Amino acid sequence: MKRILLVEDDLTYSRIVKTFLEKNGFIIQTAVKVKEAQQLFSNSKFDLIIADFRLPDGTGMELLQWSKSNYPQTQVILITHYSDIRIAIKAMKLGAFEYITKPINPDELLATVKESLSAKIPDPISSDTITAPLSSSAKNKVNSSYVVGSSAEAEKLEKHIQLVAPTDLSVLVLGETGTGKEFISRRIHDFSTRKDGAFIAIDCGALPKELAGSELFGHVKGAFTGALENKTGHFEMANGGTIFLDEIGNLSYEVQIQLLRAIQERTIRKIGGNKEIQIDVRIIAATNDNLILQAGDGHFREDLYHRLNEFTLSAIPLRSKKEDLEDFADQFLEESNERLGKNVKGFSPEVWEIFLGYDWPGNLRELRNIIKRAVLLTSGSHVEKESLPADLYEPSISLVGSNGSYSSITSKTDMLSPKDYKSQWIEQEKELIQKVLMDTKFNKSKTARILNMDRKTLYSKMEKYGLD
Known part of the structure; x- marks a missing residue:
């Protein structure tokens, strides 16, 4: 059991x-x-x-x-x-x-x-997002799961993907969490001359800081405590193919230096090793951070940014392409039916009204999960309102504005005394600061910018609320 x-x-x-x-x-x-x-x-x-x-x-x-x-x-x-x-x-x-x-x-x-x-747990030695070279049937499946969309923004994005894919330019994919940056990167790989090579996706935010260099470039036996055998890094494994570095802004400054050298020299050196290894890898990076601002703060190397940014693509948030909502919803409905062994035909008009009125802060990931849950709960031929989370149509508290940026907290309240209002405001301000700190992984400069306050004020409020 x-x-x-x-x-x-x-x-x-x-x-x-x-x-x-x-x-x-x-x-x-x-x-x-x-x-x-x-x-x-x-x-x-x-x-x-x-x-x-x-x-x-x-x-x-x-x-x-x-x-x-x-x-x-x-x-x-x-x-x-x-x-x-x-x-x-x-x-x-x-x-x-x-x-x-x-x-x-x-x-x-x-x-x-x-x-x-x-579910099969991936081998911890390798990345849980590594994709081996694809067979033609597997490629077709990957391509069929990608929804191009019919909006002007989606068509423009697809045109740029088709334009840059056959080249060997490094690509920087920008966009909010959940907008499908990895899907875009896989599509570039599938239409490139490297399509028969490996596509290896790495979430830089999930790499332990002290092991990031080893994961990306490998190490030799005895290079550090716990290095009990030689390790092949992700760059060497991606040789002849494409490596996708998601959340690139999370790499430490030291690893950024190693990455810049790998791009410039097309060689890597394993941690603890002295041998240069030739690599032929196309790099696609992605981020939801402003790397130029990070460069200004000294958190990201500007020369690395320019090396990665030979061509830029922007993943569009779902709230900005509601015309494509039906395409994505139909695709996720089909996936959910197959995954759960169901045969739900579609969505009721009331559900569509809710979908179109919702801001989708979690973008495509949120839409996929909501549809999967709704299909599971649906006993009839169409998804009805009762199968959706009530938060979609009865929001009581909003921490995120319609443009995806943080806004002041609003909630339904009865008439309160001045003392109650002050107490409520303090609690809401504390919650908002805490949320933004967690979203930025306690990057105080970025948090201060998002909250539109100077760092001194942020430090003062963090101390006041016990958040430091």
């Missing part, structure tokens, strides 16, 4: 989920804090962690990163509210199998748990 660790500080909620999963044949152990969950691993092994994002002594994200570093064979499912949607998507990039939203639907939970436990 599979063992599951449930980390939830709401004891009533925890008991309900525990009882439900035990009735379905799983062994469940519970914890209420991050540290308690970590201690349980010293005596037991778990196949799956189900963790709430907000915990008394930390977050589910912290537990995810810890488990992936120490117990990579354990799957992780994150429980979130819809206000955490951007963070949930980042958790997926850090290795979470899936995220599910509160209130939890039992059928959705059970299906996600079974799917996670039956």
